[in-house]
Amino acid sequence: MLGSVFRYDDGVVSELLGVYGGGLCRFLEAVHRPSRRLYIRVNTLRVDPGELLDRLRSRGLEVYRDELFDEALYFVVEGPFRIDEEGPVVVADKEAAESVMMGANLYAPGLLSCDPSIRRGSEVVIKAPSGVVVARGIARMSCSEARRRGRGLFVEVLQSLYRAPKLRELPEYQQGLFYPQSLPAIATTRVLDPAPGEVVVDMCAAPGGKTGHVVELSRGLAKVVAVDHSRRKVRRLREELARLGHLRYVEVVEGDSRYIHLDMPGLRADKILVDPPCTALGVRPKVYDEKTWRDLVNAAAYQEQFVRAAAKILRMGGVLVYSTCTVTHVENELLIEGTALGECLEPVDTGLPGAWSRGSTGSYRGMYTRFHPHIHDTPGYFIARLVKKC
Template sequence: ESERYCYNTTLCWNPDVEKYFAKAYGADHFSRISAALTRPSCYSCIRVNELKTTTDAVFKKLLAVLEERRPQDDSVMVETNVKSDDTASNSTSGKYSVSKCDIPSLDYVILVKGSGPHSIDYGHEADKPLKEVCVSRKCAEAVLRGAHVYVPGVLACSAHLEKGETVAVSVAMEQPSANGGWGVGFTRGTVLQGSETGKDGYPYHSERRGLYIGQGNSMLSRAGLFRVSQGLAIDMKKRVFDLPSFYDVLEGEIFLQNLPSIIAAHVLDPREGEKIFDMCAAPGGKTTGIAALMKDKGEVIAADRSHKKVRDIQKLASELNLKCITPLKLDALKSIRRINGTCHHQVLHIENIQTPDLSSLQIQQMPVTSSMDCKLKHILSCVSFLYPIHDLFEPRSCISRTTEIINSLGGRAGSVEGFLSNSFHRILLDAPCSALGLRPRLFTGEDTLESLRTHAKYQKRMFDQAVQLVRPGGVIVYSTCTINPGENEAVVRYALDTYKFLSLAPQHPKVGGPGLVGGFSFADGYEE
């Protein structure tokens, strides 16, 4: 039973995809990458909003929050290193270690180190099956990162579950279906039983083996779990990976964000007064990071083709009190304004909105050659973690153009039909991708070589747009969250071969290893 009630999962790849990655990385290296993907990072990474507070102040507040939450049997302060300014740079409060990021220039980042994997005693008895709640795979991935279980993530649970009872939390992983697709194989609200044989053995008994991610207290009865549509379902008490939750903590002062995402915005090196384009901005983490680095002076256009996601970006910018961000509904593939198939040299302006004119600003000249950054985020997020301006406008103009656009359209997000060529000093193309570098990841079965190639096709088209929109001497940072070289190095190779005026730029700070070299020949003759 100890082999059943544990967390011991492996990724099941499409055989062709696995062969492709093994050739790119080497079989042993890819095996380690695949294993690492099933585990969360051991750190929670916090970006401090320095426009509102200081890193030192947040550091002390986080220690106080963790101190307040610590179990009674945990020591409060195990180790403290104090700088000359009497500010703790590395501290341990209870079971969490808090430190300032030591990567050069990332002094606005704080790391909170968790622990795991842990073996959990679920208290199983042979004649008394565990009370159990089975959650969706996406819910489980969030729990492994430190979240609690919320009602929408619950798919099934034991019979007669009462509020307050202790439950084991397992994962409903997608399985091959008869129609050739993937699914969990049962409907929401199904009763789980603990025995392996007979009618009590179904559904999904053997498939849950090795997919137990922790234990917690049920906040609702079984009837309540499937009657309400939202709310806290399971308050997690014991976790396989113990990472602190920062939900509603220091709101507006901090933003929880993966380190590679923070670096992707930082290497863009945005300057005060510049005009920046975040082509695929949702959910807005990198957008707000860029705005903060610019000290909220200049303009950041944050585009997404989803109205809801644009509103989410606007909400986040408001929470962080960032006024230089303009969220717009725009498909990245249609960023260049065209009419009748030709480029139209006039941006569609929204009525009654005054957009500041940046054309007369004196901007520090960038290097002569246009450049972009090929140190891709997948290297940072996967490989490196295998081991462990003055006021530019009048005060009235500085009022959030986002808010003005939303209000002028009756609460709907603003939209444009594209921009002129050479409109932006810097562009971040954090392209939609296969997301095969996100951690933790519990399922990869649906990805095929064809689907991976489709992602790359659209990424190249987005790059074509970015190259036209950036000013001569400007910067493009291209990033993804996938380990697929076809979406990373191959796209960079395409850009350099297609646009001879582009050149690679060094990344500052540099984290992770070098990019991959070589190529791959597909069965249909396609060369990558």
């Protein structure tokens, strides 16, 4: 089963063995399924966490407070459930299948292929590209119509492999009272620890989760600059900040932050968040994933450019927090120690509890924090905190 889900070449497998050794199979099994906790971050500028907890519970939702972070609530993910595999098949793309697996409906843009016999009202089976059955549901348009239109609800999901609340359909989501976010992502902005009066830069800001958290932790009193490089991503960033009511607190910049020191030469930051694009090997659940060693090397070279640019605009004594949702050494510990030290950035303790793991290689391994899916039941994640020393 795992061989059809994870298509990694020898270089990627070797890299993962270097991190997990004999625990690699347990890691892969864990990222194939969702975490047991589905987290949201409360927008504390609009609602008290306890008040939101009571509102959600009053409508019968099973929701709890996180043991460490006051602004974090979580729902319990149920499953896996057995799904009848008989019937005409719809194949969803990777991203859509991973959402459908958790109970989301399938919309036409997420369609890869479908049985031509499917008509409106047909009961169908939804599969991932790997062949994994993720749900059953009722077609709300024919296969041919879904292909022709390319938009709209295609399959209303009645039974999914796992079950969790459809967060974006909750009225509290529409009201901007929370942001769906993983526990390690919430922890990342806590490590940054933005404060009122500081200049804080989010170098890879879309879709806006960590930017919003910066605003909330600083009570809207920091100067926040959020940068992303494409018009589509910046539009999404603005929409999310507007939903949360945070847009007025953020300077949104469309640009390539690898050149921020050239494009904004007068900018000097007290704190910088670098959460760059990565190979996302720690993201879960995964219904299918394909990576090569070249993907890892290219990602690390790209990430390095963000760190070097950030160092050039960071004040002496300022803090840079680097995070990824991947688990490789080459994108995490090795990148930090091969790049940051030459930019006068010194790794210091993240300050997060010892319940999570430290780094797994490098001279500063004791300073980093790692989240492991098969150990902590979270996404795979890496966080480093760096201070500018010269």
